[in-house]
Amino acid sequence: MYDLVIRNGKVVDGSGLPAFKADVAVMGNRIVKIGQVPEAAREEINAEGKIVAPGFIDPHTHFDAQLLWDGCAKPALAHGVTTIVPGNCSLSLAPLKAKHRMKLVGMFNQIEEMPLKAFKEGVVWDWETFSEYITRIRKGLAINVAPLVGHSVIRLWVMNEAATERTATDAEIAEMQSVLRECLDAGAAGLSTSYVDMDEKLLPVPSRYADAREVEALASVLGEYGRVLQIVPEFYDSDLTIARLDQLAELSLKYNIPTTFSPLFMNADNVDAVNRVMARVDEQFARGARVWPQVQTRPIDISFSFSVPSLLFMRFPTWYKIMRFGTPDEISAFFSDSENRVKLIAEAAPLQGLWPTLVLRHVETDANQKYVGKTLKEIAELRNTTPVEAMMDLSVEEGLEAHFLSAGMGHNDDAKVAGLLNHPRVHIGASDGGAHILSFSTYGDTGYLFSHFVRDLNLMTVESAVKKITSDTAAIWGIPERGMLKEGMIADIAVFDPSTIARGEEKFVNDVPGDGHRYVRDSHGVDTVIVGGGIAWSEAKGYQDARGEVLPGVREMVAA
């Protein structure tokens, strides 16, 4: 008798080959048979009309903190994601000395827009080393985690305050190498670094003070283990992105490591630039380098209120400064001051085409409910004012809890985005799961891939889409025994209905520690999600078994 049999489904095994009808039998944590399975099982799933695929792997997340209070990384698991990679962009929660905790929390708040209160009320700080952090998150883990260690954090550990002041000495670089080895030995899947991010004081993060020899020394350690280097390049400029990917290519070739960079957005005004980047990627792969650009499936939609700093305002220093450093009362007072308003309106002028299109999506007071769902243009006309002033007035009236949506800001030319997603040297990812929780929902990118690009637009096959987010990802990241449905592989499986799978509407929920909110999307059309042979989530019963593991990134990439 088997532990679990999934019957009558169409198997899309992750190889990219055509789907086929078969049963899938599981014993313990492994797939033991794919084909006709007449034997009974302790648990059976009828997958008639559904697709049985490997669990999806999300290679760019920031679930580092959420995993401390939520081992399911909700709602990622319910979307069919069975493995996540946290620790991107030079930031991880370990190794971290006690004296640096608030510094790192500030960086997470600034860069990933994660609420300070969630850290204060949701985190019991009982670790310092990477190994201790891993031990901590293993408790109650329902999703697999392949964690990166952040370069900024390693720098902080070794250099303390000097991490944001100067280059490292030879001795400090050697110590960073030792710390990185300890992290890799403890299960880190690789190292992340950033060339763009700024800390809580709007100064460059520690990794940006590293010179080339430091990065090379750390890459050489990754080479000892064959693990991944992830970077955030200066993605706003194609020449800079190309220079970075050339730097990555040299490290990849010299130390035989896979590298990946993100984001890479395809907007109407940068098609030629993205094509140049991809042409360079192709050339570097032809040399034998591995420089995987990560491309997200979803278009750019950004929500914001003035209660937390929003990346949307980073180019407007007066707006951003008051959002970043002002208390709620100070922000309201600032918006109400006539002299300040003149300055704010002038500064916002370059985006005068944007403000009227913003939609008011949430308010607290009854008085303003009538405006919800309307654009700022419509609201401004009703209130006899301008869109920017209406935005400020509503924010003051709502105690800064007026929420606005800027939809379709980019990455929304379907044919061009599909061209990228289908590219053999593009890595689908960059969800940012667990971060930017008040700017957009970072969940449901996989549902959107299947509903939008596969089903509605017919721009990808389901086999190709599954391969991109399962076996390709496992191969790129050196995640062994996962990413394909094959006898002997670990049973991480997603069962979904290809005719209904989708991301749900974005909604505002109150499930963050410290009475915090975030935007999420429910999964639609996902039937059952299996992790390590156990049913981790089902549409019928919700969250169940917790068999997630911290995955050792111990294998060299075997496919490209």
Add this chain to the structure above:
Amino acid sequence: MPVEQLSRVRKSILPQVGDDWSHIASRELPDLSEKDAIASLQSWNLHVYMRAAARMGTGSNNILPSDVIFVEPPLAHG
């Protein structure tokens, strides 16, 4: 594909220990006067030079050790 066969992209460098605009100018643009070389470098690297206004960088030198520094203007793309 040998490195020599890579298509031409805009030439850049990564800073060496102690590099500032003057050092890079004298090393990378030796045929120009120091003043002209520095002015050219700063105009080609606004992503670095504009930090001066925000007072970001290492002391008085706003070049970060990790910066990509272009040593020629943008190429024409046909």
